[in-house]
Amino acid sequence: MSGYEEQLHARAEMLEETSELAAAVTAILDGAAGAGLDPRAIVSLRAAITELDPAGGAPPGYQAGDRTDRHPGSGYGSDAEFLEAVSDAEDQTLDWLRDAGHLQAQVIAALDVARDDRDRAHRDLQAARLALAAAYAMPTKKDCDGCHGRKAAAITAAEAAISEAEERTRDTERRIAICEDTTEILDSLTRRLQAALQALRQVPHDLGEVYELVYQFIRRGGKMPHLGRWVTGETPVPA
Numbered sequence: 001m002s003g004y005e006e007q008l009h010a011r012a013e014m015l016e017e018t019s020e021l022a023a024a025v026t027a028i029l030d031g032a033a034g035a036g037l038d039p040r041a042i043v044s045l046r047a048a049i050t051e052l053d054p055a056g057g058a059p060p061g062y063q064a065g066d067r068t069d070r071h072p073g074s075g076y077g078s079d080a081e082f083l084e085a086v087s088d089a090e091d092q093t094l095d096w097l098r099d100a101g102h103l104q105a106q107v108i109a110a111l112d113v114a115r116d117d118r119d120r121a122h123r124d125l126q127a128a129r130l131a132l133a134a135a136y137a138m139p140t141k142k143d144c145d146g147c148h149g150r151k152a153a154a155i156t157a158a159e160a161a162i163s164e165a166e167e168r169t170r171d172t173e174r175r176i177a178i179c180e181d182t183t184e185i186l187d188s189l190t191r192r193l194q195a196a197l198q199a200l201r202q203v204p205h206d207l208g209e210v211y212e213l214v215y216q217f218i219r220r221g222g223k224m225p226h227l228g229r230w231v232t233g234e235t236p237v238p239a
Contacts, residue, residue: 005114005178008107012185015100018192021093022053025200028085033062034075035082041203041210045086048199051192052093079211083204090200097193104186111179118172125165132158 025048032042039062046062076082135154140147 005110005175005182008103008110009178009182009185011103012107012182012189015096015103016185016189018052018096018189019056021089021096021196022049022056024089024092025049025052025196028082028089029062031076031085032082035077036075037082037207038210041207044199044202044206048089048093048196051196051199054192079207083207086200086203090197093193093197093200097190097197100186100189100193104183104190107179107182107186111176111183114172114175114179118169118176121165121168121172125162125169128158128161128165132162134158 025045029042029045029049032045042062049056076085132155135151135158138147138151138154140151
């Protein structure tokens with residue numbers, strides 16, 4: 001009877017495992033380090049990793065090195081490439097969040113059904129107990145005309161109804177407990193995903209603040225060298 005609720009719980013446990021998302025954001029962090037991105041611009045990336053992999057401890061260390069470490073092909077080739085990767089991670093996180101929301105709606109519906117079934121089982125149990133009391137109260141005559149058999153049959157039927165209603169009550173309680181546990185999983189997951197999403201959406205703002213002067217220079221027509229510590233610009237043309 002609790003098979004459906006158990007399926008929902010299993011799906012919630014699968015969604016709860018967000019290490020795949022954490023690995024994607026960690027890869028972005030590695031690419032940012034390879035490109036020499038200022039550590040102040042990746043604070044929100046690290047926050048997103050913490051939310052997506054809470055059991056993994058602190059995010060990996062960040063070493064962007066200095067200008068002598070920059071080599072062709074290491075890290076992101078431009079800020080646009082970096083922000084595109086962040087946007088992809090944001091989309092993945094948003095899809096995950098939507099899946100969690102859809103599953104949460106199914107769990108809430110299943111919980112409502114289980115509670116309705118429990119209420120019905122409680123009513124049936126009360127009715128069966130009243131029927132048992134009435135069966136025991138049935139009169140019998142000394143000169144039996146089948147009254148003893150009818151009373152015994154009524155008692156047996158009422159006892160069977162009580163047993164069946166009690167079993168249904170236990171089953172609904174199990175189903176409710178599963179749904180409530182699943183809801184707790186999804187509530188926690190939703191909070192983590194929302195926090196990670198907010199952190200990822202903060203990255204472009206952080207980047208703009210840290211490199212504000214650089215972007216002002218570019219907007220005025222300036223060109224950054226291809227192998228600069230942040231690589232917005234064009235490949236230098238050989239002389």
